[in-house]
Amino acid sequence: MTFDGRQLAAFLAIVQHGSLGRAAEELHITQPGLSRTIKRLEEQLGAPLFERNSKGMLLTPIGEALLPRATLLQQESAHAIEEINAMRGLAKGTIKVGSIGSVASHILPMAIDRVLNRWPNLRVYVIEGVWDRLAEGLNKHEIDIALGVAMEDSDDIVAIADCRWEDNSYIVASPAHPLHAQTTVSLADTLHHRWATMPRGTAPFNHMRDIFRAHGITPPNVVVETRSVVMLKSLVSEAGFLSWMSGTMYEAESKAGLIEALPIKNIKATRSLTAFRRRKGILPKPAVKLIEELRLIAAGG
Structure with a gap:
């Protein structure tokens, strides 16, 4: 059986958007025209592909x-076209991350650098923030x-397989902070100084908080909370805060030479990072192109 590319595009657009109306808008065709396209595909297969209910268009078995x-x-068809377009310098689109x-x-x-080296006509839109902002x-x-x-x-949100890394976190201060003058620094020593961090939660x-508790120490009293990375770095480097x-x-x-990690022994604060999608x-x-590069980086490539 041979599939028509337009019929498959119509089918996948309805799956993605969950309704005929939104799918038709994306494909720049009328809703009746989209319905006819799906009807022809269903006739070719001899079975319905969708059932309608109050939540929209749901897939049948x-x-x-x-x-x-x-x-x-x-995807295979698109990859072939994209490879040719890349050779011709014509690949376009926006990565939203x-x-x-x-x-x-x-x-x-x-x-991003790797993607744009291969696909120079792509554009990238980036927002930076803590998890609740990204989930939104x-x-x-x-x-x-x-x-x-x-x-x-x-x-609503799931991790993407094979896109996982690890990084380490530290208690940081300016090089001039008095704790840097100590021969040894403990977690408890940091409790006597001003702290600025990302907000609670x-x-x-x-x-x-979990690292302090794991060592039997009450977490520090944070006096400044901010979602601004620039502000946090300035509070550390310019105002003597710990973070x-x-x-x-x-x-x-x-x-x-503006920010340094405090030399606290026997503290390992490793966390896993990953990519998520709807x-x-x-x-x-x-x-997808960005995910491909992220997978390579995660694998050490």
Whole structure:
């Protein structure tokens, strides 16, 4: 059986958007025209692909069986066209990605650089923030990929396989901070100084709190909470605050002699980072290109 590319595109658009109306808008055709296209595909298969209910267009068992095959056929066709377009310098589209600060400081720029070296006509839209902001961006379709701390999948958001890294976090201070003058520094020593961190409830704050508790020490009294990475770095380098940051997050400031990790022994604060997507729908092609590069970086390639 031979499939018509337009019919498969119509089928996948309805799956992604969950309704005829939104799918028709994306494909720039009328809703009746889209209905006729799907009807012809169903007649060719001899079975309905969708059933309508109050939640929109839901796949039938036959539709579920067709979905992975239709996706693969469309992707293979698209990859062939994209490879040719890349050779001709014509590939276009927008990668929409969100990231926590530590990934935005290191992994994401590397992946973007690699993608744009291959596909120079693509554009990239990035938002940076803590997880609740990224989750909101995914659910509102502002972004297609979110890069953050590994966690359990939810009803709406799932991790992407093979896109996982690790990084280490540290208690940081300016080189002039009095704790740097001590021969040895303990976690308890940091409790007597001013702290600034990401807000309570965010992944960085929870990570810091858990490390203190794991060593039987009450977490520090944080006097400044902010979602601004720039503000945190300034409070550390300019105002003498302590903070909790991943190594990649303050790497540039460390090289410039503005921020240094405190030499606290026997403290290992490693966390896993990964990429996330919406559970429902198909990743846009530009997003797939970024994921491919992220997988290579995660694998050490």
